[in-house]
Amino acid sequence: MMRHFLRDDDLTPDAQREVLALAQALKAGQRPQPLAGRAVAVLFDKASTRTRVSFSVGVHELGGLPVVLDAASTQSGRGEGVEDTVRVLDRQVAAIVWRTFAQASLEQAAAVSRVPVVNALTDEFHPCQILADLLTLAEHRGGLRPDGPALAGRALAYLGDGANNMAHSYLLGGATAGLDVRVACPAGFEPDPAVVDRAREVAAGTGGRVSVTQDVATAVAGADAVATDTWVSMGQEDEAAERTRPFEPYRVDAAVLAQAGDPVFLHCLPAYRGVEVSAEVLDGPASVVWDQAENRLHAQKALLVHLLGDGA
Numbered sequence: 001m002m003r004h005f006l007r008d009d010d011l012t013p014d015a016q017r018e019v020l021a022l023a024q025a026l027k028a029g030q031r032p033q034p035l036a037g038r039a040v041a042v043l044f045d046k047a048s049t050r051t052r053v054s055f056s057v058g059v060h061e062l063g064g065l066p067v068v069l070d071a072a073s074t075q076s077g078r079g080e081g082v083e084d085t086v087r088v089l090d091r092q093v094a095a096i097v098w099r100t101f102a103q104a105s106l107e108q109a110a111a112v113s114r115v116p117v118v119n120a121l122t123d124e125f126h127p128c129q130i131l132a133d134l135l136t137l138a139e140h141r142g143g144l145r146p147d148g149p150a151l152a153g154r155a156l157a158y159l160g161d162g163a164n165n166m167a168h169s170y171l172l173g174g175a176t177a178g179l180d181v182r183v184a185c186p187a188g189f190e191p192d193p194a195v196v197d198r199a200r201e202v203a204a205g206t207g208g209r210v211s212v213t214q215d216v217a218t219a220v221a222g223a224d225a226v227a228t229d230t231w232v233s234m235g236q237e238d239e240a241a242e243r244t245r246p247f248e249p250y251r252v253d254a255a256v257l258a259q260a261g262d263p264v265f266l267h268c269l270p271a272y273r274g275v276e277v278s279a280e281v282l283d284g285p286a287s288v289v290w291d292q293a294e295n296r297l298h299a300q301k302a303l304l305v306h307l308l309g310d311g312a
Contacts, residue, residue: 003307004110004117008127008172013206016176017148022302035064038094045071045100051120054296082108090114116307126165129268130173131299136292140264141224152178152207157223159184159250162191166229171199178206184219186246220260227266228252228276253278264288
């Protein structure tokens with residue numbers, strides 16, 4: 001059966017642990033070459049820095065050729081259908097990595113693809129980022145083991161837009177890892193109820209917990225990590241002024257971290273100092289955002305190895 005990674009719960013708890021264990025090994029210097037003589041298509045419908053660099057470098061380090069394509073420079077930008085594009089690509093590449101808008105488009109691609117399809121970000125989920133975040137949390141708050149990070153019972157608080165892709169992926173990916181995931185957000189910006197229900201279902205099998213609240217203090221109390229994301233995601237720029245006001249009580253500053261105790265601070269970047277996070281937090285000792293950014297490379301390499309069947 002073809003394996004894809006369209007959302008965080010496409011990995012079972014055991015598979016997630018295996019991917020993270022391999023990511024540890026790759027970061028420590030293991031150099032497999034499962035993509036030798038093969039190519040991976042990396043498609044971008046949205047702007048990118050970290051995703052573009054980490055997948056390009058990662059495919060190269062696995063011995064392969066990254067074929068990086070922007071929608072504006074391909075026929076898909078002129079209206080070619082998803083299925084037609086995929087049927088061209090899957091005859092020539094070992095995997096398709098796609099950063100796009102609609103989750104439904106990614107699912108449409110996976111339905112016809114003969115090679116693994118990887119979600120490099122959609123409006124609904126950002127699962128590759130969560131793999132990097134889990135690796136980073138394990139590195140900085142203990143839990144690294146040869147068989148993968150032991151994260152069960154760790155608490156992660158996410159503050160800000162609960163309806164965005166990062167909140168959804170923290171819920172699903174965190175529950176898969178057995179985390180206590182707490183989302184704090186203003187009324188009207190809650191996560192998709194179906195995602196919350198699915199996260200609770202996953203958590204029931206891993207010992208994790210899932211909660212959604214409007215209260216910052218409740219969310220961050222005793223948290224091992226405090227995370228946030230930009231309040232204005234790509235495609236929402238015209239709403240920036242209206243969106244900022246409801247989120248202001250959810251800004252991560254030194255006072256918020258103090259309520260948590262001694263957490264690490266996570267942000268998928270780009271970050272806007274003085275908006276969703278204060279400069280003293282982003283640039284302070286609790287911040288591990290640069291390790292997060294690097295860990296995209298290691299986590300995504302491990303994911304590709306897993307999906308391609310080498311070391312799964």
